[in-house]
Amino acid sequence: MRDRLTIRRPDDWHVHLRDGAMLAAVAAPTARQFARAIVMPNLSPPVTDVAAAQSYRARILAALPEGHDFTPLMTCYLTDATDPAEVRRGFELGVFTACKLYPAHATTNSAHGVTSIAHIRPVLEVMQAIGMPLLVHGEVTDPAIDIFDREAVFIERVLVPLLADLPALKVVLEHITTAEAAAFVLAHPDRIGATVTPQHLIINRNAIFAGGLRPHAYCLPVAKRETHRVAVRKAVTGGAPNIFLGTDTAPHMVEAKISACGCAGIFSAPTALELYLEVFEEDDAIDRFEAFASENGARFYGLPLNDGTVTLERVAQEVPAVWDAGDSHVVPFRAGETLRWRMAA
């Protein structure tokens, strides 16, 4: 049995770092584990232009601990009114790494999102021309569609036509949760990337209702039934070259989670690598962990692999019960539970 694992420094291709007191509390754990992270733009107001991204990037850098070696990769929040020239300018300046498509009202702070792909077609054409990835929250918002089917229906109704219309556009299907998404991503290795969160590898939808309503197990896309978890997990630990680490760590203060209308989001940043490594170990795939964590994403984005390494050791650790933030706190994923691995200092 292996007791230590050293891998190339990894990246997190999907994080919510928030702003203000929350940013001050959650920037450090992501920067401790990862060399780079794709930072989601769903602030309030959202990050929709170059100036907003530059100033958000400066706030992130200011929130990092002394001596950090972490690069935030910024994204542009697409709206019906996004200017293609602004997207091009941001990408060419190296401010924007990608654009994020939130279907309007699909999730947290998505009210300004896109109401129809037709509205952003000129933006997508520019992105295709310059090789800029489109990051997709792949769920339809049609209230007639059952919440557990929204991802599969999005693939059929939105993604398939989009890929046919723009054959060279690079697309990342974020936080995949279904057998349909896994099969689709596996079938298009050259054009589609996908991220997978730790929670969607570890829990199924029963966790949301285990003995009562469990707000800390609620995120979007919502966890699906067990057959879907197994299919996604098989794609990930089976070593698909176009699937990569993206935690979707999405902290909300405890009052916003424990509420009559609780926010979607699971905070996994403090122990992200350890959570994923348990999954790879259980599937007898530790030798495939480095590609998922440190190689596949950079290759898909066309970015260099990181220098340096991180080491994980087989030392049990308890996930903190609470993570202090401002005047309140966030409850981490698997709070109070014991994990088998720990990142070495």
Ligand code: DOR
């Ligand atoms: O659970 C989620 N939380 N899913 C998302 O898509 C957004 C995120 C957030 O920003 O809280």
Ligand code: ZN
């Ligand atoms: Zn997200």
